[in-house]
Amino acid sequence: MDSQTPLMTLDALPLRRRAQITAVDWSALVDEEARRLRALGIDVGAQITVSHRGIFAGADPLAVQIGRMTVALRRVHARAMQVEAL
Amino acid sequence: MNDFSPVTLRSAALVGNPNAGKSALFNALTGARQKIANYPGVTVERKSGRLALPDGASVELTDLPGSYGLDATSPDEEVTRRVILGELSGVDAPDVLVVVLDASNLEQHLVFAQEVIALGKPCVVALNMVDLAERDGLVLDPTALESALGVPVIPTVAVRRRGLAELTAAIAAAPAQGPAHPRAKLDEVERRMEARAMAEAMIISESVKHRLHSRADELLLNPWLGPVFLLGLLFIVFQAVFAWAAPLQDGLEGLVGLLIDAVKGAMPAGLLRDFITDGALAGVGAVVVFLPQIIILFFFILVLEATGYMARAAFIMDRMMAGVGLSGRSFIPLLSSFACAVPGIMATRSITDPKDRLTTILIAPLMTCSARLPVYAVIIAAFIPNRPVGPGGVIGLQGLVLLGLYVAGIVGAMVVALVLRRSVTKGAASGFIMEMPKYQLPRLRDLGLGLFQRAWIFLRRAGTMIFHVTIILWLLLNFPRAEVGKDQVDASFAGHIANGLAVLVEPIGFNRDIALALIPSMAAREVAVASLATTYAVASDDEDATAHQLASQLKTHWSLPTALAFLAWFVFAPQCISTIAVTRRETNGWKWPAFMLAYLFGLAYVFAGITYWAALALGL
Numbered sequence: 145m146d147s148q149t150p151l152m153t154l155d156a157l158p159l160r161r162r163a164q165i166t167a168v169d170w171s172a173l174v175d176e177e178a179r180r181l182r183a184l185g186i187d188v189g190a191q192i193t194v195s196h197r198g199i200f201a202g203a204d205p206l207a208v209q210i211g212r213m214t215v216a217l218r219r220v221h222a223r224a225m226q227v228e229a230l
Numbered sequence: 231m232n233d234f235s236p237v238t239l240r241s242a243a244l245v246g247n248p249n250a251g252k253s254a255l256f257n258a259l260t261g262a263r264q265k266i267a268n269y270p271g272v273t274v275e276r277k278s279g280r281l282a283l284p285d286g287a288s289v290e291l292t293d294l295p296g297s298y299g300l301d302a303t304s305p306d307e308e309v310t311r312r313v314i315l316g317e318l319s320g321v322d323a324p325d326v327l328v329v330v331l332d333a334s335n336l337e338q339h340l341v342f343a344q345e346v347i348a349l350g351k352p353c354v355v356a357l358n359m360v361d362l363a364e365r366d367g368l369v370l371d372p373t374a375l376e377s378a379l380g381v382p383v384i385p386t387v388a389v390r391r392r393g394l395a396e397l398t399a400a401i402a403a404a405p406a407q408g409p410a411h412p413r414a415k416l417d418e419v420e421r422r423m424e425a426r427a428m429a430e431a432m433i434i435s436e437s438v439k440h441r442l443h444s445r446a447d448e449l450l451l452n453p454w455l456g457p458v459f460l461l462g463l464l465f466i467v468f469q470a471v472f473a474w475a476a477p478l479q480d481g482l483e484g485l486v487g488l489l490i491d492a493v494k495g496a497m498p499a500g501l502l503r504d505f506i507t508d509g510a511l512a513g514v515g516a517v518v519v520f521l522p523q524i525i526i527l528f529f530f531i532l533v534l535e536a537t538g539y540m541a542r543a544a545f546i547m548d549r550m551m552a553g554v555g556l557s558g559r560s561f562i563p564l565l566s567s568f569a570c571a572v573p574g575i576m577a578t579r580s581i582t583d584p585k586d587r588l589t590t591i592l593i594a595p596l597m598t599c600s601a602r603l604p605v606y607a608v609i610i611a612a613f614i615p616n617r618p619v620g621p622g623g624v625i626g627l628q629g630l631v632l633l634g635l636y637v638a639g640i641v642g643a644m645v646v647a648l649v650l651r652r653s654v655t656k657g658a659a660s661g662f663i664m665e666m667p668k669y670q671l672p673r674l675r676d677l678g679l680g681l682f683q684r685a686w687i688f689l690r691r692a693g694t695m696i697f698h699v700t701i702i703l704w705l706l707l708n709f710p711r712a713e714v715g716k717d718q719v720d721a722s723f724a725g726h727i728a729n730g731l732a733v734l735v736e737p738i739g740f741n742r743d744i745a746l747a748l749i750p751s752m753a754a755r756e757v758a759v760a761s762l763a764t765t766y767a768v769a770s771d772d773e774d775a776t777a778h779q780l781a782s783q784l785k786t787h788w789s790l791p792t793a794l795a796f797l798a799w800f801v802f803a804p805q806c807i808s809t810i811a812v813t814r815r816e817t818n819g820w821k822w823p824a825f826m827l828a829y830l831f832g833l834a835y836v837f838a839g840i841t842y843w844a845a846l847a848l849g850l
Contacts, residue, residue: 174661176304177661177663179301179303180663182418183299183303183418184298184663184665185338185341185422187419187422195447195451196451196453196545198545198546199453199454199456199457204548204552205545205549205558207545209444211335211337212334212335212337212338213335213665213666214444214665214666215663215666216541216544216545216662216663217661217662217663217664218548218552218662220661221661221663
C-alpha cells in the first residue's frame, strides 16, 4: 500500500514518518484551539512528523515536528487532520 | 502613515512569540531593577524596567507577554495586542516596538513579526539566540532580513550580552527614522508563505547537525524512561521542599522567637508588650515561615522552565490531568501543593489557559499540605489504635488512616475539578497545544532575579495581608479584657464567636472547645493543636510532650465520631489565611477567594457531618 499515497488522520501516522496535511476538519475543533494550531503553522500544506506519543491510554498526547518546532497536541486535534504520508 | 512626525522616545516594548528569549533579553537590557505589577483588571503580569540609552537618557522598557499574533486567543495575547495598539486604558502605547525573533525558528517567528511591522510604528528587530542557531548549524545573513523587512535587524545573544549596545542604539534611533516603509497587509496564510521565503533567503548555509534537543527528547519523552525520569526528579523536588525547607523554617521561627524574647526582656509586661510579641511579631513569623518553601520550590520551577523541561513534564502528565478536565501544566502546581498550597498557587502562573489556571488554584488547597500533618498526627495518635491490619500485618491502622486522609483530599480535588470544569470554570478548554521550547542551560543571573521577584511578590502582597489578619486574630482573642481571675479566651470576642459557632457545628459533632480552636487556626492549620492544648490546659515547652498530653486529654473530652469528624473537617476546611491571601493576589480580587472559602467550608461541613453521623450509626 505504501507505493500509493496512503491517506490517514494524523493520530494514525507512524512515528517519524514525514507527511503533509491535506485537509483539516476545523469544525471538529474549538475555535481557540483551531486558531492556536494555525498560529503554530499547523494548517493545510504543512509538512509534519510525529516524534513522540504519550504512554497512557490512547497514546495521548502527541509531539509533532513542524518546521524547526516541536509542538505538543492532543489526539482529538490530530484526529481532525487528514495527512498524506510522503 | 504619511503624517509622520518624529516622536520623543519615552517607552519601548519587547514583542515576539513565546520562547523567543524575550525575558532573557529583557533581563539583560534592564538589569535587576524591574517593576512587576498586573495590567489593570487582569492577572497578566506587567514587567517593566529602565533601559539606559547611549545619550544618557533612559526609557521605560516593557516585556510584553509572548504572542503568536494580534488575533488574540489567550488573555496574555489580548494584553499584548491592546498595549501595542494603545487600546489598554492606563497604559500608553510604546513608542518603539522591539520585535524579538528566535534566529533558529524564523519561519515561525517572522509570521507575527510581519504583522507587527505592518502596523507602521517605529520598529527594531532583535535577531535573538543566534548562538543556538549556530549550534543547529545555521549561518544567517541579518542584512538580507533587514532589507526584506525594511527595519533594522540586530543579531543578539541575550544570555551572553552580545549585541545589546547595538540594539539599544537602534532603539534610540528608531523614532527619528520613522515608521518602516509601508508593507502590504497580508493575511495569515500569506504571511506564513512570506515568512518561509524570507527565512530561506537569509540562510547562508545550513549543515545538518543532529539537533541536541531532539536527542534529549528521545530519552526524556521516551514512553517508558520519560516518566521514570520525571518521577525521580519530582521526588528530589518534593523532598527538597518538604525536608530541606524545615531547618530553614525552624531557623526563621527561632529568630522570631529570639526577637520575641528580647522584647519580653526589654519591656514591662502588659498589653502593649503582648501586642508586639503575640500580635505583630507572631504575624511576621507567620509570613516568613513560608519563605524557605517558596524559594526552594521556585528554584526548581525556574530551573525546569529555563531548561525547557517543564513543557516535557506537562507532556508526560497531560493524559492523567485531562481525565479531570485539566491539562499537564496543572500537574506541578498541584504536586507542590502537597508541601504547601501557597507556593503551589503561585506556581500556577505557568498555566496559560485562564480557566485551567483558576480551576487549579481552586483545588490546590485540597492537596494535603504539610501544615495538616500536626493536626492529623495528634488526632490519629489519640483515637486510632496502633494495631496492624491486613494480611501479614505489615500495615498499621494509623498509617492507613493517614493515607486515607491524603487520598480523600486527592479524590476530593479530582471531583471538584470535574464539577468546576462543568460549571463555574466552564468554557472552551485550550486543550493542550503547546510549543516545546529548545533545551537550554539556565542562567544563574536570570534564576536569581526570578527567585528574588517571587519572594518579593509574596512578602509584599500576600505577606501584608497575612500580617494584618494575624493581628486581627490577636485582637479578637484579647479583647474585651477578662476580669481578674476569669479566662481571657472565654471573655474575648473570639470566645463569643465560638459560642455562636458551637451552635452551628453541633450537628456535625463538634463541641464548643473545637469551635474555639477553629478561630485561631484560621491563621494556620497547625495552630489548632496549640489552641486545643491551651483549652485543655496542657502546657509544655516541649512540642512532643504537648502532643502526648493533649492526646490523652482529647480522649476524655471527645468521642471517636467527633474525632473522625474533626479529621474530615481538616481534609477540606480552608483553615489557612495565607492561601486565601495568595489566591486573592493571584486572581486579582476577592471574588475567587470568597468562592474558595465558601465551597471548602461547605464541603468540610458536609463531610464532617457525614463522617460523624456515619460513625454514630456504625456504633463507633
